[in-house]
Amino acid sequence: FGISEALEALGIKETNEGTLTGCDSFSSSGSVLESVSPVDGKLIGRVKTTTNEDYEKVMQAATSAFKTWRMVPAPQRGEMVRQFGDKLREKKEALGKLVSYEMGKSYQEGLGEVQEMIDICDFAVGLSRQLHGLTMHSERPGHRMYEQYHPLGVVGIISAFNFPVAVWSWNTALAWVCGDVCVWKPSEKTPLCGIACQNIIAKVLKENNLPEGISCLINGDYKVGEFMTKDTRIPLISATGSTRMGKIVAQEVAGRLGKSLLELGGNNAIIVTPDADIKMTVIGAVFGAVGTAGQRCTSTRRLIIHDSIYDKVKNAVVDAYRQLRIGNPLDENNHVGPLIDTDAVKMYQQALEKVVEEGGKIIVEGGVLSGEGYESGCYVKPAIAEGKPEFKIVQHETFAPILYLLKYSGGVENAIDIQNGVAQGLSSAIMTNNLREAERFLSHAGSDCGIANVNIGTSGAEIGGAFGGEKETGGGRESGSDAWKVYMRRQTNTINYTTELPLAQGIKFDL
Numbered sequence: 001f002g003i004s005e006a007l008e009a010l011g012i013k014e015t016n017e018g019t020l021t022g023c024d025s026f027s028s029s030g031s032v033l034e035s036v037s038p039v040d041g042k043l044i045g046r047v048k049t050t051t052n053e054d055y056e057k058v059m060q061a062a063t064s065a066f067k068t069w070r071m072v073p074a075p076q077r078g079e080m081v082r083q084f085g086d087k088l089r090e091k092k093e094a095l096g097k098l099v100s101y102e103m104g105k106s107y108q109e110g111l112g113e114v115q116e117m118i119d120i121c122d123f124a125v126g127l128s129r130q131l132h133g134l135t136m137h138s139e140r141p142g143h144r145m146y147e148q149y150h151p152l153g154v155v156g157i158i159s160a161f162n163f164p165v166a167v168w169s170w171n172t173a174l175a176w177v178c179g180d181v182c183v184w185k186p187s188e189k190t191p192l193c194g195i196a197c198q199n200i201i202a203k204v205l206k207e208n209n210l211p212e213g214i215s216c217l218i219n220g221d222y223k224v225g226e227f228m229t230k231d232t233r234i235p236l237i238s239a240t241g242s243t244r245m246g247k248i249v250a251q252e253v254a255g256r257l258g259k260s261l262l263e264l265g266g267n268n269a270i271i272v273t274p275d276a277d278i279k280m281t282v283i284g285a286v287f288g289a290v291g292t293a294g295q296r297c298t299s300t301r302r303l304i305i306h307d308s309i310y311d312k313v314k315n316a317v318v319d320a321y322r323q324l325r326i327g328n329p330l331d332e333n334n335h336v337g338p339l340i341d342t343d344a345v346k347m348y349q350q351a352l353e354k355v356v357e358e359g360g361k362i363i364v365e366g367g368v369l370s371g372e373g374y375e376s377g378c379y380v381k382p383a384i385a386e387g388k389p390e391f392k393i394v395q396h397e398t399f400a401p402i403l404y405l406l407k408y409s410g411g412v413e414n415a416i417d418i419q420n421g422v423a424q425g426l427s428s429a430i431m432t433n434n435l436r437e438a439e440r441f442l443s444h445a446g447s448d449c450g451i452a453n454v455n456i457g458t459s460g461a462e463i464g465g466a467f468g469g470e471k472e473t474g475g476g477r478e479s480g481s482d483a484w485k486v487y488m489r490r491q492t493n494t495i496n497y498t499t500e501l502p503l504a505q506g507i508k509f510d511l
């Protein structure tokens with residue numbers, strides 16, 4: 001089962017013009033985007049980008065589909081999502097392979113990403129019968145008060161290359177059961193993953209006689225994203241990516257008083273206390289730092305280790321790095337695949353130079369790999385550097401497999417200060433068997449992140465919880481728990497079933 005079989009199973013075909021299309025309803029006529037695999041440097045396909053005119057057609061399809069979709073009862077919308085989840089089960093290997101080949105993460109992680117899609121579909125199906133509001137007691141006699149949630153409209157989704165399919169599904173599966181329709185701009189670095197997903201959902205919509213505008217795809221770089229951020233027909237923009245991008249999107253959307261759901265950078269740390277289980281720490285830290293070649297927003301970037309066990313932990317982690325095999329991510333013997341492109345390689349190299357400039361010490365040498373199997377120029381060695389919490393580079397999120405070791409002394413509160421002492425606030429973890437330390441870390445005086453784990457690494461969250469973070473991570477929450485509420489508008493209703501019209505607050509107004 002190779003790449004060409006996977007592309008075929010996903011309905012990705014070359015047209016006469018040598019470009020790839022994938023969607024029945026939306027044709028793009030803009031400049032051509034090339035998808036080059038970081039795995040072997042080969043061109044996988046070309047995709048035409050969305051022009052302003054194309055975008056207008058997409059928005060017409062979306063706004064008219066919304067009128068149909070919002071009238072479909074929520075449990076029936078859930079039934080459509082259930083069928084989508086079934087199709088994903090059928091296509092899991094093909095889509096997992098494409099994710100791995102187009103983005104560069106290991107095949108296992110590619111499959112994991114599709115599994116997250118399946119999981120969120122299951123979650124959304126259940127949710128489709130649980131879009132609950134509350135009832136309240138009115139202060140006026142013979143009055144009833146309650147609140148209900150209504151669909152919002154067109155939801156714009158801007159996603160990043162590192163989770164080219166799962167992040168879309170977290171948004172879209174919830175938005176669909178909520179009665180919204182979605183317009184998705186996948187990363188210009190992974191456009192084929194977008195087309196593959198669109199093909200799968202388009203089939204489900206067709207089989208159910210539903211308009212394809214319920215799920216729309218647009219392609220291109222940030223300029224295409226701007227069509228959506230500026231568009232007053234889109235009440236909610238969900239954007240995943242860098243903090244730099246998020247600040248631009250947030251301001252643009254806020255300027256028209258739209259809502260944005262932001263999922264931005266992380267600078268995630270694991271605190272390792274004297275009571276930590278070292279074996280578990282090593283697995284959690286190494287997977288967190290090198291999984292997806294350090295390109296998860298939840299990747300472990302900092303290890304904050306107590307000085308009494310510093311050398312022990314350092315040696316154990318360094319030893320584990322010696323076992324790492326770097327190479328083609330489709331070969332399941334390898335742990336680490338390539339970075340997304342050569343620009344990412346440059347940023348990795350610059351970060352390693354900076355940590356040395358600032359006085360840090362490299363203890364596991366990095367470097368770019370060359371030669372057979374590494375022709376794409378995107379394969380780098382996971383590196384470890386010792387540094388200080390306040391180093392500029394340690395404060396910065398570099399999307400690459402670089403782990404910084406930081407030392408703390410005294411009580412766990414000192415480690416928590418270091419952990420919180422960055423601009424980002426996505427994921428955090430503590431390794432300890434000491435109940436007091438763990439509870440302190442989870443308390444209001446503890447981690448300031450959206451995710452705080454005990455005896456688990458920073459990455460690999462389950463879909464059932466709300467996913468997102470504080471501070472420069474943007475404050476948004478996607479996926480499980482009550483994250484669905486952001487995809488709906490809340491309405492408070494008060495009904496008077498008497499023949500009197502008493503005013504609230506006891507105000508007298510006699511005519």
Ligand code: UN1
Nearest residue numbers: 163296297298459460461
């Ligand atoms: C991301 O990197 O944008 O928690 C999402 C995790 C994954 C999702 C990461 N479930 O690592």
